[in-house]
Amino acid sequence: MVFLRGAVTVLCFVIFIFYSSLPTYASSSVFFRDDFNSINDFDWIISDMQNEVEIIHNSSNEGLLRLSSPIDHEIPFLQLKKDLGLLDNFYIEFRYRMTGPGFGSGLILSDKQLEPYSREMSWDDFIFVIWPNGTGGYSIVSRPCPSAEVTCVHDEYRQQVSPTQDSQWHVIKFNYLEGVYTVYIDNVLFFESSHSDLKVKYIYFGSPHRTITNTAWPIHELDYIHVSSEEDSIVQKFKMVLIPGLGSSWNLDAIMDGSTDSDWEVPEFVDLYDSLIKSIENNGYVRDKDLYIFGYDWRKSIDNLADDLQDYIDAMNLNTGEKIYLVGHSMGGLVARSYVQKYGLDNVEKIVTLGSPHQGVLDAYPVWEGAALWGDVWWEKAALELAVHLNRKPGESRVKALRSQAPGIKDLLPVYEFLVSNGLKKPLSQLSQKNEYLAELNNILNGADSVMKTFMGIGIQTRSALNVTQRTGLDKLLDRWEDGKPLANNPFIFADGDGTVLKTSAAGPFSSTLEINKSHIGLAYEENSIESILEEFGLDRSKAEVVEPDKRDNFLAVILRSPGRLLVCDESGETCNENFGLYFPTQKLFLLPGYGGQKISAKVIEDGFGKYDLHVGLVYEEEDWSVLKGNLEASNQIDGYIIEGRNDSTDIIPDEDTENHYLNAAASELGLFSPSWDRGGYFTKARDKNIAKNLRLKYIRLLRTVLRQEYKKAVKKNNPDYLLAVNAVWNTNDYLARVLLKGQGKNKESSVAAYIKRTKNLSQLVNTRLAKGNNLLTGMIYEFASKKMANISSLDTKEFDLRADLLMSVEYLLYTTLDNI
Incomplete structure (x- = not known):
């Protein structure tokens, strides 16, 4: 030119x-x-x-x-x-x-x-x-x-x-x-x-x-x-800090051993925020340059997390006079606002909260007072469940374990009247467990309203209030429901929200709000929400990019505690560990999200000698854990187990070579507390395959009477480890009965129905008597019986003999509970 x-x-x-x-x-x-x-x-x-x-x-x-x-x-x-x-x-x-x-x-x-x-x-x-x-x-x-x-x-x-x-x-x-x-x-x-x-x-x-x-x-x-x-x-464009919700940040060592550690991050398998992160990056932001992801220890109180966020901002050089954006989902939004209300607004240009429960969330109540599961997605459940299960001390109730491991849950309790008893709302002042922190945060905003924008999910019926009644004696022993036990059927009252957090709670005490017709997790990844977030920060909404997240809601966990290596495979044995699910070799942890009940194999491979505990947990709407005891005592020893799901529980069967190790380990553990517990040799005879089946069944049932006495000793000595050792032998005894009776049906359905009726009546009697009890170990025996009762319903309805025997096992445990009240 x-x-x-x-x-x-x-x-x-x-x-x-x-x-x-x-x-x-x-x-x-x-x-x-x-x-x-x-x-x-x-x-x-x-x-x-x-x-x-x-x-x-x-x-x-x-x-x-x-x-x-x-x-x-x-x-x-x-x-x-x-x-x-x-x-x-x-x-x-x-x-x-x-x-x-x-x-x-x-x-x-x-x-x-x-x-x-x-x-x-x-x-x-x-x-x-x-x-x-x-x-x-x-x-x-x-x-x-x-x-x-x-x-x-x-x-x-x-x-x-x-x-x-x-x-x-x-x-x-x-x-x-x-x-x-x-x-x-x-x-x-x-x-x-x-x-x-x-x-x-x-x-x-x-x-x-x-x-x-x-x-x-x-x-x-x-x-x-x-x-x-x-x-x-x-x-002006400002650097941005994304603060995810409860359970999104992980530090496996801290979660599994209950330790404190500042090195928390959002792992790859938590992909709920990938859409938001990618859309922000599409607008020119770069990770760790002007876009930061604050991984945090969600077990802590909100106030302590505000301190941690301040430390993070200092560590990332974000407190040098420049303004920053904060965007928080769910609990993350509470951390963001708590930070500005504690440390001031000088370095914060704007905060956007996505479905954050500024007035609390009802779902926190069954977690805090009943140790129920938290979350809709498997990794939310896994984060808290692993912390509670693995760090629960012998003789400690599940509720106390949860409160000691995750005190921050209390800061999520509703700050409005949410419990209904006999048609009347219970005043917050009458509750034993109150969220005083969030109430105070809402009363004194310290100027936070000037930088806040709250996104509210709407259009979904959301749990707003809970009909409750007086707790039972067992609940008291297990530290549950001190402010009221949810009614058995349809206890919830509903209002508009995102399916988890109410619209009014997501709005909180702030004047600038936005309604979006999305679910609680949808606020974090669906297109309309992402576009609105970008727009709020002055970014190009056309660059919103949606990555469909993992929304599976259950998982299977296999954890080895002790010497040895863990190998978890599909039924064929060809696809194992990281190729089969999520495997963390250092922690000897295997997670299988979306477990469908299929048979899988778990092997404990000798890599040093000593006793081991193999934890197997299926977590869905409720948690179901089994702990199998073993002992690695020979070079190249391999203990193998087959795991198969049954509704909300699992069957765990040792292979032929492992069965003796499994039975011996349980018997040996109980022998530490009561060396002559099997003086009649019933356990030895019950497992002797050279003895006729009918005689072996006789010894299995005689052994239950022996173990009733061991329970009495454990309760009298107030020794939870002793009681757990009795539980382990009881489980192995039931395992032997299952092996002998599986597929048999000599009993009639009417006989099984009679057993069920008798067991339910006995259970009601135990519940009544427990109101006078004051020993946690007695409650633990009854809880053990209740879980066995629940698992019976998952058996094949035609296995009348097996169902009858397991009902008999439950009946023995209920009488044992009465023995110790």
Whole structure:
């Protein structure tokens, strides 16, 4: 394009204002933005002949785009895929630098698609172009005439930006409003057109044209480019901290041994926030540069987590005078607001909370007072369940274990009247367990309302209140339901919300709110919600990208505690450990999300000698754990077990080589507390395969009477370890009965029905008597019996003999409970 040589290039500045915080767009006016932290072929058509399109990062890891070329006929270029013709008016801003003499366009604004490298440039190819003059300077060349030049004739109008070399960065703005173009350089008006019918549709950076002869090309650099539909849409971009919900952050060692550790992070299998993170990254943010994910120990109180967030902000150098954004989902939103209410607003520009229970959440009540499961997704349940199960001390109730491991759950209890007894709401002042922290936080906002925006999920019936009655004697022994036990059938009262958090609770005491018809987890990943979040932070909502998260709601856990290696495989034995589920070799933990009840094998492989505990847990609507005891005492010993799901519980069968190890380990453990417990030899005879089945069954039932006496001794000595050892032998005894009776049906259905009726009546009697009891171990025996009763319902209804025998086992345990009240 010979006629443009000597013209001055101005238009090659693409938008990138250098603040310590980068610019961004507000609200729905955003059309496009790129901060060039990476090469983005999602929005650009890229022509890079010899790897001359580069992303260059400075010492702060902020990126810029550089185009360069050796002496050649061509220079690389990028074409924006988005069509500006869709906008009635537009505002383009970019930060640009040209270095060195040469020729070739820096930036082209055109109304047509240009065919790459097919010919030289003509006037019809552009509306504006930035063009170098060969000495290091550049001009803006315009087809629209300036308003002040009455003698201008359509076509070629040039205005120099610099006649000589200028290697400085410049912020250039091209605005189009009601048919008039204006150009600003470093916020100074440079050009204003008369009314023009020419409308820019396409943006090119670099040159899609070729020259007749080999030509030296200058280096063109873009720091950023932003396009919006409103002039005032460009606002400051701030670094952002994402704070996920309860159970999203993991530190396996801390979870499994109950220790304190600051090294918490969101693992790959927690993918609920991938959509939000990806959508923010699509807007030019970069992880650990201006986008941070705060992994935290959700077991702690909210107040302590506010301190941890302050420490994190300091550690990440986010407290240097710059403002930051905080966005928190569920419990994460409470952490964010608690932080600003405790440490002030000086460094926080805005907080967005997604379904955060600012008035508490009813689901926290059954967790805090009943040690129920938490969460809808398997990893939420797993995080808390592993902490409670593995760190529960012998003789400690599950409720006490939960409260000691996760005191932060209390800070999620509702701060409104939510318990209903005999049709009347119970005043909060009368409750033993109250959420005083959140109530105080809501009473004194300390200016937090000025930076808060709360997203509320709506359109789903959500648990709002709970009908309760007086707790039973067993509940008292097990520390459950001190403020009221939920009624057995349909105890909940519902109101509008996201299925977990009420609309009113998600709004909280704050004035700026947004309703979105989404579920609690949907607020964190579904498209409409992500778009609204981006918009709230002034980002481009069109760059929302949805990644469907894992929503499986149950899991199987296999955990080895002690020496040895763990190998968990599918039934074929060919797919194992990390190829089968999630496997953590250091912690000897295997997790299988979405377990469907299929047979799997678990092997304990000798890697050192000693006793082991193999924990097998199926967690769905309730938790069901079995702990198998074994002893690695021979080189190359392998103990194998087959695990198979039955409704909400599991059958665990040792293989033939392992059976003796399994039985011996249980007997040996009880022998530590009562060396002569099997003086009649019943356990030895019950497992002797050379004895007739009917005699073996006789010894199994005689053994139950022996074990009743061992329970009495354990309760009298108040020794929970002793009691757990009796439980283990009782389980192995029931296992022997199951092996002998499986598939047999001599008993009639009517006989089984009579057993069930008798057992239920006995259970009611025990419940009544337990009101006078005061020993936790007695309650543990009854709880053991209740779980066995629940598991019987999962047996094949035609296995009458087996069901009758297990009902007999439950009956013995219920009488044992009565013995110890």
